[in-house]
Amino acid sequence: MEIEVINCPQCGGALEEVTKSGFYACPYCKSKMKVTFTEPDPNLRPDGRTTVFDSNTGNELCYIKLARGWTATGSIVHEMQSANWPFSMHIHATSQDGTALLYYRSGASYKEVIASNVMHHVEGGFDQTEKMPMRRLQSSALYADGFISDDAAKGTMVSLWEERPFSKNPPEDFEAKRGELHQSTLSRMRALTPPGMRSSVDKSMYEGCTRIYSFEENGKDILQAVTTIVNGVQISMSAPMMFFGGTSSYLFWDVPYVLTLKANADVFEENYENLIMFCSSMQASPILFQMITQERQSILGTMQQNQENEFQQHQKIMREQQASFDAYNQAWFDKSNQMHNASKSAAAARESSGDSFSDYSEATRGVDTYIRPDGTEVEYSVVNEAAFANVNDSHDTFATENRDFASCDWVEMKKKH
Secondary structure, three states: OEEOOOEOOOOOOEOOOOOOOEEEEOOOOOOEEEEOEEOOOOOEOOOOOEEEEEOOOOOEEEEEOOOOOOEEEEEEEOOOOOOOOOOEEEEEEEOOOOOEEEEEEEEEEEEEEEEOOOOOOOOOOEEOOOOEEEOOOOOHHHHHHHHHHHHOOOOOOOEEEEEEOOOOOOOOOHHHHHHHHHHHHHHHHHHHOOOOOEEEEEEEEEEEEEEEEEEEEOOEEEEEEEEEEEEEEEEEEEOOOOOOOOOEEEEEEEEEEEEEEEEEHHHHHHHHHHHHHHHHHOEEOHHHHHHHHHHHHHHHHHHHHHHHHHHHHHHHHHHHHHHHHHHHHHHHHHHHHHHHHHHHHHHHHHHHOOOHHHHOOHHHHOEEEEEOOOOOEEEEEOOOOEEEEEOOOOOOEEEEOOOOOOOOOEEEOEEOO
16 A cells, blocks of 8 residues: 555654544654555556456456546447447546546548549438438538537536637648548559449548537536547549449548537636646547458458449449440441431332332422532432432432531432532
8 A cells, every 4th residue: 555644744753653534643742743654546557557357348448647636437329320439439527526528539521522433421310321411511610610519418508618620639730630630542543443443533532620619518617628630631543434323422521539628617727737738648548440341341241242333333334334325326337227228128119110209300309419428419308408429339319407427438429409
């Protein structure tokens, strides 16, 4: 045991007969004092951090620095999360007198569908392919506002009291973090993009803030600080042979954690350093990393299969589009050949029967005469704007009401008059 009081505070005399906590009188100067014996904290690590255990399983969750007299409890909450955050870790730390509370909740990941030919954004929905909730991007300030709105009791009037820099020592270098996130995502995209598809990283974001709110609770003035980070990347994917589709663009963003300090207004500032110390010293335990890795591998396996299915569906759409395009072209050529054959049959019938109308003028008969490339003539109704001859067989001709037709296999014939 550690003896906290071993000398008389008045005369400095040694208190050799003191063996347990209690009130004593100094044998030298007769002054009275309180002597306290404390057991060493078994959860205190050599580096000064306290080990926090899961209240349900007893597993180590994390290590944090706490002010003297503070206690902490933790738990794992399984929610529908992405591979980044297969579950949430919740830590509650309370001051000795109960006037201040620190609450930590580990991260969540979100997906925003910006533009896609295969899916639409559904706010509040869940993307089964990525195993991720759908939510539009929010700044760290907006996310903090949303957190306090959900955390405060229903009907509580909450107002923003102050905004401060992100509560961590040393401070985060947001610009460097953005560059690191961009490069690491780009490397992963290049490695994971299937053949025949293109991908890019359009932008990355990384920011954090601390916002302090004021409200009244149980007749007391309360201040609550919320500190959080928002980071993410926007990526685009496309296939070079897509005819009627386009580039799909998605935004993936994370909130690594939310940390909040809630305290009576008169003791808020003296406890604010505890928020910074908590935020700066938090370290996950190896056991927690193992749990994350195991669940992440399971989710990644499902995601890989879903993404393969999505790619196959993407290829199927491409094949259907190509087949539709080919069918349209074939139908157009079949119709043109049918019209041409009908015209040839009608011309042959007129020639064999010595049709008396052949002596009539073109205007009277409502036809135009066209000159084939070999110099022979052919007639078509004046309702047609143009006539075309096959470059390989000039006797193979057809007329059309739309002169926009263009093909390397057909050449437009000139009118005789």
